[in-house]
Structures are given as C-alpha cells and as structure tokens.
Amino acid sequence: MAAPTGQGAPTSPARGRRVRSRASHSLESVLAGAVEILDESGAQGLTIRALAARLGGGNASVYWYVSGREELLDLAADSVLGGVLETTADVGSGDPIDDLRTISVAMFDAIADRPWLGAYVLRQTARQIHSLRLYERIGQQVMRLGLTPRQTFHATSAVVGYVTGTAADMGQEPPEVVVSGAVSREEYLAEATAQWRALDPDEFPYIHLIIDEFAGHDDRDQFIDGLDLLLAGLRLRANR
C-alpha cells in the first residue's frame, strides 16, 4: 500500500532469463525519465502518461514509486540537486564567505538552464533529502562566521532565498511560442526590449538607463554581482 517514497531502492529487477512480458522500473529510472522529460519540454510537458510511455509501461505503475505528480516533481528536482551536493563535496575549508560563494554559484548553475527546477527546489525538505543536505552545507559555512544562532539562521535563509529566487526568475519558462520554436529566443528578446524602448523616457528613466545593459546582459554575471552585494553585507556583519 505505502510506496517506498523515501530512499529505499526496490529489490533489483535486472535479472531474469525469461523474456519479460511487463516493463520493470525503479525509483531511479522513474526520476531519470522525469528529469529527461522536464529538460526537454518543461514542467508542463511532464505528464504521468508521457512518463509512463517513456518508461514503456502503464500509467498506474508510476504511482507505485511516487504518491503523485507533486511528489514526482519534488523528487526529480531533489535528484538534480544531488549533483550539486557532489560538486561541492569538498568545499568548507577556505574562507567561509568564499565557500558560501562557491556553493551558491554551483547551485545557480544547476538551476540556470533548467527552467523547471526553480519552482520545486527546497520545497519539501521532508522528502527532499539532497535539498536538506545542501541547506545544511550552506548553513555550516555561515556558522563559521561566529554569529548568533538567530543571525546565522537569517543569513543562511537570505542566501538561499536570493539564490533560488534569482535563479527561478532567470530560468523562467519561456512562452509557449518560444518553446514550440515558432519564435526564436533572440526574436522574442528583441521584441521585449523594443517594447521597453517604446516607453516614455520621462516616466521610465530607469528602464531607459539600463535597457542596453539588459539587451546584452549575461544572467550568470548578473547573479554573481548581486550575490557579492549580499555577501559583502554579510562580511560586514561578521566583522563587527
């Protein structure tokens, strides 16, 4: 009745001399298939039926490994974050704020080109074990700054909030016309900036000041620049 939603790998299915008349999955293969679909066609493209078809089985089989679509998305996001955990496994021996920066950038990179990820990352740590560990790892760097528990908690939340918020914003699912390929990404951006240029300069001085920057900006640079603002403020507080 209860599906093994936590971590347990179902007993190995890979053996058998007889030809299978039924498909055979595992939590890992289900999540891998989900991530594939998500990467290809976004969160909207991940339907239970599409996933079942990719796995070569029936729809209902997915529900053996996952309680529903929501948990599927949470776990798929969490599985990707496992990669970030590995990438940053050895971080933690340098300057605390430098280490914080390293982890944050790694996290950003993971989310940046996965538009679907932002919305499901660090949502339900009860079922997202990798997310929890990543949160812990970030918190540990902040701990080394010697602040109070309260300050440590707030600073960690601020960093996580900035990273996920900015990454989610930048990795936003493009409109369907772009996904479908009817309009190229460049055309779409050109039209957006054109619309901004048409705004009244007296009413929108800021937009007009930064429009050229916007038109040719790099998301990653922008993210890191903002992150450094936050970390500068944090360093200031730590040295007080």
Add this chain to the structure above:
Amino acid sequence: MAAPTGQGAPTSPARGRRVRSRASHSLESVLAGAVEILDESGAQGLTIRALAARLGGGNASVYWYVSGREELLDLAADSVLGGVLETTADVGSGDPIDDLRTISVAMFDAIADRPWLGAYVLRQTARQIHSLRLYERIGQQVMRLGLTPRQTFHATSAVVGYVTGTAADMGQEPPEVVVSGAVSREEYLAEATAQWRALDPDEFPYIHLIIDEFAGHDDRDQFIDGLDLLLAGLRLRANR
C-alpha cells in the same frame, strides 16, 4: 449557478420590462473574482469553471476578457501589485536605500499572505503594467546611488530577486492536508520540526543550531534582516 433572472423562459421578452437573461462582466470584475478565489483556495482552486460560477455566467465568457488561465493569473497578480504601487506612491525623497527598503517591505507584505502571488509576480512585464512600474520605481531609487548603468541594473535585479524569491518561498502553498483543514498549520509545523530534531546532530550541526529559532521565527523579521544584509552591501558599493 442559474442566471440571475428569468431562467425559466430564456427567450421570452417579458412584456413591459426587459429582463436580463445573461450575465455581464468586465475585466475588473473578472480579475476581482479571480483574486477572491485565489485568496480563498490558492492557485489550484482557481479554475475557469469556478470563476465563471462565481461571476454567474458560462465558462467561455471568461475567455472574452482573458486569453487563457495563464494570462488570468498574470493579470490577477498584477492587479494586486497595483495596491503596492499606491502604497508606495510617495516614496522617493528620503535616503535612497531607506526608500528601497520601504518599497521592498511593502512588496513583501503584499506577497507574504498571498501564497499564490509569488509565482506570478514580475513574470511577463509586457502584460503586467503594475509590475513594470514597480520595477521602475525600485530602479529609480537605485539610480540615485550614482552607480554605473551596469551596477544599477545588477543591484536592482538583486533586490527584486531577493524580495520575490524570499516572499515566494515563505508564502509557499502549504500541503493539501493543511489547506483542506485535515491538519492544522501548527500540527504540520510541529511535525516538520520534530523531523528535523530527529536528524543526527553530528551530520546536521546547522539544523540543530537553528531549530529553535526556526520553530519560533517570524517570516517578516527574517525577511527584513536578510534584506538589510543586501542593502548594507549595496551601501558599501555606493560609497566607494
């Protein structure tokens, strides 16, 4: 469900006086109804049928005012942000960073108790006029710091990213069991912290350091504390 008047004989033109046999809407009433439903039952509760029923008309009528559900959500979110725009109308004559703080907090307050808002705010400025103006207003405060266009753009994006990211995170739609009322919010939180407390202290020192803070924390305080970190870093850069 039924039409307000005279559903029995739709085509009968009632002798002396005309009887309205059809509902009549407007974009404003459609968005207002949408916001009502969103406030009551979250993004998942906003279905076209539920909205049409509240407006007392047919489903298809909604599509006269809005291209689809996606645009409906974008516009509903934008209409709420109009309130923030009014609240902060007179901001802009004090210390730039203080003003930035004021606007950010106003924006946070608007999103905080509207779990659905976070995901749709500042998404499609092409159709979200209030969002665009709010973005402009934030940018104008940053402009006053006398940074380069590039720095101004990055700093503005950082503030917006932090505010929306943190607010969206904090205003997350609670699990269905909480929404439905099967489990109270306190019980849910108690269970979550209990699960954290059960973690190995050697492996999760950070979690154990902050668990008491987490259990009794106030979202708003936490948000403002983190915001001040970011603004401190910004002030540092401005004075350089």
Add this chain to the structure above:
DNA sequence: CGATAAAATAGAACAGTGTTCGATAAATCG
C-alpha cells in the same frame, strides 16, 4: 520443490481540467 504471500505492473474507467466552437442574445450605430 510447490504453495502462499508480497511486490509490481497495467488496462480501463472516473472525475475533472483548459479550451474551442457555434449559436445567440444584447448593445451600438447609421
């Protein structure tokens, strides 16, 4: 071994969704 229980798989059906279509009523205007 073989029987019995448990773990997995899958087809079909259910209730609900966003959206489109065509008909039609109401408002507008010459």
Add this chain to the structure above:
DNA sequence: CGATTTATCGAACACTGTTCTATTTTATCG
C-alpha cells in the same frame, strides 16, 4: 428600423491526475 459589433453561453473536445481492479512476477518458507 436593420445591420454590425460586442458579449454571453451551452455543449463538446482533448487531455489531465488519479483510482480500481485484475493480473503477473518475485520472494518467502514449510
């Protein structure tokens, strides 16, 4: 008044997540 535009609405379509039940495969154990 008639003609045209604006707005409303029921019905239908294609698709969704999910559940039910039956069935197959694997593990357990006397």
